[in-house]
Amino acid sequence: MVVFIEPLGKPFAHLSVVKSMLFAELNDNLNSNEILFISSLDYFNSIPENFRNKLKFKEIKVSESSILNIFEIALIVISAFFNNWKIKNIKVYLLFSKSYSNLILKFLSFLFLCKKKRLYVLLHGELQNVALKGSRSIRLDGRAQRILYWLDTKFSSNLKFVIISEFVFEKLKKSLGYDPLNFVAIDLPYLYDDKKGSTKQNTNELVVSTVGVNSTNKKSFLLNNIASNFEDKIKSGALMICTSGRNDDVLFSELIDTPNMGSRYLLSTEEYAKRINSSDVLVFFNDDNYSLISSGSYFDCINFEKPILAMKNEQWEYNFKKYGDIGYLCNNIDEMYEHINSLLTNNEYLNVFSRNLEIARDNSSIEKCIPYFMSKFQ
Missing domain, CATH: 3.40.50.2000 (Glycogen Phosphorylase B;)
Structure with missing residues (x-):
C-alpha cells in the first residue's frame, strides 16, 4: 500500500x-x-x-x-x-x-x-x-x-x-x-503536459515574464530594473513585462502586469499555464544564495517550451550541463538588457534553443524514468 x-x-x-x-x-x-x-x-x-x-x-x-x-x-x-x-x-x-x-x-x-x-x-x-x-x-x-x-x-x-x-x-x-x-x-523526472500551441495574441509584442512565486530571496525586484530600462518600449506596445505567480514581498512598478491573486495562495494550473504560454521568454534573477532550495522552474520552462534569460548561478549551470542549455545565462543585468534588445529587433533570436528544449523534455520525462524513480524508494 x-x-x-x-x-x-x-x-x-x-x-x-x-x-x-x-x-x-x-x-x-x-x-x-x-x-x-x-x-x-x-x-x-x-x-x-x-x-x-x-x-x-x-x-x-x-x-x-x-x-x-x-x-x-x-x-x-x-x-x-x-x-x-x-x-x-x-x-x-x-x-x-x-x-x-x-x-x-x-x-x-x-x-x-x-x-x-x-x-x-x-x-x-x-x-x-x-x-x-x-x-x-x-x-x-x-x-x-x-x-x-x-x-x-x-x-x-x-x-x-x-x-x-x-x-x-x-x-x-x-x-x-x-x-x-x-x-x-x-x-x-517531471510529468509534462501534452504539447499545446501558444495562446499569445499579439505577435508583434515581445512578452517577458517571471515564473512562479516572486520574492526578494529570488531577487525578483530586478524585474523593475528591466521595466524602467525599457519604459519607452513598454509604452509604445513593443514590449510587455509581466509576472506569472504570487508576489511575496516585492513592490512592482505600474509598468509591470501582475495577476490578480485575490485571496488565493497560488494561481490555478490553467491560469498559470495561460500566463506562461502568452510569454516569449522567461527571466530569473536568483543567485547562489538560493542554492539550498530545489527549483522546478527549469522544468516549467521545458514544459511550456519557453527559452530563458537567467542570472548565472550554480544550480542553473548544473541543469544546463545535465539536461541542456535552454537559453542564456547572464553575468549581470546589463547582459539581460542586451539580449532583450536583440529580441526586440529579431524575433528569431531564441529559436536556436527549440531543439534543446525538446531534448531536455525527453531526457527528464517521468514516462521514461519510472524505473529510476522507483529504485529510489524501495
Missing part, C-alpha cells in the same frame, strides 16, 4: 512534484498496490481529475495554530501506519512537514517503522534555513534541522528525508560539513 499525506498544503502547492510521484507509483509495472491520498478537500481537488479517479481519499482538517500543527502532522502520520498496520508492505510519502514534527517522527520511527514500513519526508524551501540567515524563527528552524540531521547520522532508520535535487543535496552536505545518512536525493 502507498499513502501520500499533504497536511498543510494550499491548493496547487508543489503540484508538479506530486503529479510526477503519483504517475510513477500508478504506472510502475511491479506495483499493484492501492494508493491513499490524505489531505484537505481543497488540496485534493487541485489535483487533476484523471489522478483523483485512481486514488482513495481521506479528508483531514488541521488547526491554524503553527504550534499545534507540529503535533498534528506527527499524529496524522502515525495514524496512517496504525490504521493499516495489518498491511505488511506500506510506504508513506509525507509531502510537506515541519522541522519540529520531523524530530518527533524520527524518534518514533525506531518504534513503529521496520523494513516493510517506510516513511519518506520531502524537504522543500525550508532547507534554506540551514544557512542560519534571516529572522529569529528562521534561524531556530535551521538549528532544529541541523540537530535532526546530525542525530540522524547516528542511526539507520526507515524514515528517510527526500531532496528533489541532487545538486541541492551536494550543497546541503557542504553546508553541514558531513554526509547525512538517511537521505534520498533525486533529480525528479
Whole structure:
C-alpha cells in the first residue's frame, strides 16, 4: 500500500512534484498496490481529475495554530501506519512537514517503522534555513534541522528525508560539513503536459515574464530594473513585462502586469499555464544564495517550451550541463538588457534553443524514468 499525506498544503502547492510521484507509483509495472491520498478537500481537488479517479481519499482538517500543527502532522502520520498496520508492505510519502514534527517522527520511527514500513519526508524551501540567515524563527528552524540531521547520522532508520535535487543535496552536505545518512536525493523526472500551441495574441509584442512565486530571496525586484530600462518600449506596445505567480514581498512598478491573486495562495494550473504560454521568454534573477532550495522552474520552462534569460548561478549551470542549455545565462543585468534588445529587433533570436528544449523534455520525462524513480524508494 502507498499513502501520500499533504497536511498543510494550499491548493496547487508543489503540484508538479506530486503529479510526477503519483504517475510513477500508478504506472510502475511491479506495483499493484492501492494508493491513499490524505489531505484537505481543497488540496485534493487541485489535483487533476484523471489522478483523483485512481486514488482513495481521506479528508483531514488541521488547526491554524503553527504550534499545534507540529503535533498534528506527527499524529496524522502515525495514524496512517496504525490504521493499516495489518498491511505488511506500506510506504508513506509525507509531502510537506515541519522541522519540529520531523524530530518527533524520527524518534518514533525506531518504534513503529521496520523494513516493510517506510516513511519518506520531502524537504522543500525550508532547507534554506540551514544557512542560519534571516529572522529569529528562521534561524531556530535551521538549528532544529541541523540537530535532526546530525542525530540522524547516528542511526539507520526507515524514515528517510527526500531532496528533489541532487545538486541541492551536494550543497546541503557542504553546508553541514558531513554526509547525512538517511537521505534520498533525486533529480525528479517531471510529468509534462501534452504539447499545446501558444495562446499569445499579439505577435508583434515581445512578452517577458517571471515564473512562479516572486520574492526578494529570488531577487525578483530586478524585474523593475528591466521595466524602467525599457519604459519607452513598454509604452509604445513593443514590449510587455509581466509576472506569472504570487508576489511575496516585492513592490512592482505600474509598468509591470501582475495577476490578480485575490485571496488565493497560488494561481490555478490553467491560469498559470495561460500566463506562461502568452510569454516569449522567461527571466530569473536568483543567485547562489538560493542554492539550498530545489527549483522546478527549469522544468516549467521545458514544459511550456519557453527559452530563458537567467542570472548565472550554480544550480542553473548544473541543469544546463545535465539536461541542456535552454537559453542564456547572464553575468549581470546589463547582459539581460542586451539580449532583450536583440529580441526586440529579431524575433528569431531564441529559436536556436527549440531543439534543446525538446531534448531536455525527453531526457527528464517521468514516462521514461519510472524505473529510476522507483529504485529510489524501495
